[in-house]
Amino acid sequence: MNWGVLIVSAGFILHLNIIGYLYSYNLLHIQLKESFNSTATEAALPGSISIAFYAVSSLGVTWIFQRFGDRPAGFLGITLCCVGLLTSSFVQEIWTLCLTYGVLYGFGCNAIHLVTIDMIVKYYKGIKTTRCIGITMTASSIGVLLSPCLEWLYTTFQWRISLRILSGVFAIVCIPCMSLFREKKDNVTPRDIVTQKQENKTRRNMSLFQKYIEMVRIPAFLCLVCSYAMSGIATTFSFVSIGSFLTESGLSGTQTSLILSTMGAGDLVARVSVSLLSHWLPISITSLYAIGHIVSASSMLSLPYAVNATFIMVILIVFSVSRGIIFVLIASAPIEIAPVHSSVESVGLVYLVFGMCALSTPYITDNVYDITGSYNSAFFICCGLYACSSFFLFAAVHLNKNMIRGNSNENCQYNQIIVNREESKEYSKEVVSRVTVI
Template sequence: MPVVHPEPPDGGWGWMVVLAAFFQSALVFGVIRSFGVFFMEFVGYFGELAGRVSWITSIGIAVQQFASPVGSALSTQYGARPVVMAGGFLSGLGLLLASFATSLTHLYLSIGLLSGFGWALVFTPSVASVARYFKKRRTLATGLAFTGVGLSSFAFSPLFQLLVDTYAWRGALLVVAGMSFNLVVCGTLIRPLTLKEDLAGPGDPGASCLGKLSTLFGLPLLSHGPFMRFVLAVTLINTGYFIPYVHLVARARELGFDEYQAAFLMSVAAVADLCGRLLSGWLADCRAFRLGHILVAWTSLTGISLALVPLGRGYPLLMAISVCYGFFSGALTPVVFSILPEIVGIGRIFGSMGLLQMMESIGGLLGAPFSGWLRDMTGDYTASFLAAGAFLLAGSLVLVTLPNFSSCLEISHIGTLDLGSPVPPTGSGLCL
């Protein structure tokens, strides 16, 4: 019989889960963020417009998010370990098949659909597992796990450019596929954890199969007003968030900088991203500021930095803006995932995170193609980055509308919200 923990242990084997999530975030979003190196290669090789090529990354991001409830439901039913291992295999297989592509459709299917689905089975269960192992130090643990994104983005952009120059884009994709298969190894480090709240879950033993399936996928959360408003905000944020990782390299090349100068912009942004995640984790866990206020601040600053990209026509200024974007965008990420358990309770973390990732996939699907379409229509990336910044600023405005944003009650009140009600009970609020 498994050992039941009354609350997250805040350490122990949890640090190994953080280590696993570190490598998983590196090999999922580190690869996605550095894929701009392949973007120019695909445009040149296939002779397609930027908007059409942008769909490769956008489909992958969207599938990773849209299929997240599947990963969450499977993790709830069978545990996160086998689900993450299966996802690691699929993500590597998709990149392997992409190296034989003869058309954009082939890349849509291999990278977009297959690798994207593998990323869905890896990312959401691993992040949720970190949240389940920590409570007081949850934001710091999440921030440490997500530093894998910053470090890998710093290393992968120039590495991928070197691989492309040495082996062409097909050989480079083969190497990236081999790297991605290491996600299977990372999955073995996720040890199952049984919490007391799991035994007192909302499931009804007498419910129908349809009802049990609905609970498994977290569908009762669709009637939870604050959760749905949070989802809307994150969707708007997500629409603009990834645009620099698809088009910033292309923007730099458009201004006349060589490929290594362009790739170095992403590397410097990645270092700033790493610093932002660590500072944000420490700042949130010291409880000097409310999580909601921290998130709104980071989101607004990220939007402003994106809107300033068109002003960076000289390399030093463009570098400075890239550093600001990397720091602010890195800082907001761990806060997003740390707030979620306080809204719905740790027992519903798998379902809520899956739904959040699925519904914000709208932003991931449309963001980069919309940016590419604006570039094709206007002839440069000015409108693209202005629109990206506007989406993040709109997301910060939605966050401000969450209940009791200007006040805060104890976190212990949050997990007891009745999910059958569209708003929190009288007298309770979100400790954001």
């Protein structure tokens, strides 16, 4: 039996539960705002911090599983998630949730996410890696589809007892899944050892800091970083505060959970479709990523003018499709723009920027609601952020094409010089031959 199938299946279940719940914070946001009688900004902060730490803790998590192994790092992630939910159920101040739910749960999610990807990469190579990672990542969208179940849990037991129940369920389900993560034993040949030594020597020639400096100096990648900064703010808002907007619009808890569930369906369809069709489209990955931001901007611009629940649902479904495109390509765009030897580091850098900017989301969007009493201004802000983000992405595509064209010309000139040198050598040999004959 191929053990890699079990790895992918276990990763799917882990993402369905842990990451799916991370992206379902909209419902908990409503519960916290009512329970603590807090402002929208205060209630949104734990969710935005958890999503931010889900991105910015990548460097620390990478060091942990490289130092201690994938399985111990994965168990650490599950422990942090369960402990974070359990301790969150006992807090009496909403600011404490920023630590228990925001930091602990977000860090734990990142550990589970990166360990799963690392295990899949070890078991599968080439196009199979992309497919298997895509299958695993779709589980988080399916987790959002279960929003009606989560709404029933909150309504029946209230949010404190619900967090305790979820903590126990996650431990029972996820610990056996993580137990399936075992290292792959390959037959290593002497040639593989030599190749690995050469790769390690190449990596040591350029430090991590030097690679970051090199990437930032590339105009196309710098535009990409600016795009991720703005996208991080706007996208985090959709995961944290859309539920609060639906409640303030007069929709019931059942209607809110239904709309969030349909958004999860749209997100899932987009992820699967883009994963299967992106290689067949006549545009670059970064261009498709930019189009997703344009659709998101249009959706955010339309929400303030929605007159009924049906119109709101249609707009949010369209938005969820574009959000699915954004998240399925979030790691592919930097790989396309960055140098080949820095592809992994480029993903880590843009994730870091995305997560750091996600921390400011409540103060930029929900704070506007606390001041004005309406989310309309927040939607306009997110529309502007998505529009500017798409502009920087198209600029990155243009600059990258010019850079590739320039490198091609340089390579042609270099090749021509080599050819001229070879011709000169041949001519010299011919002259020497003739002189020798004479």
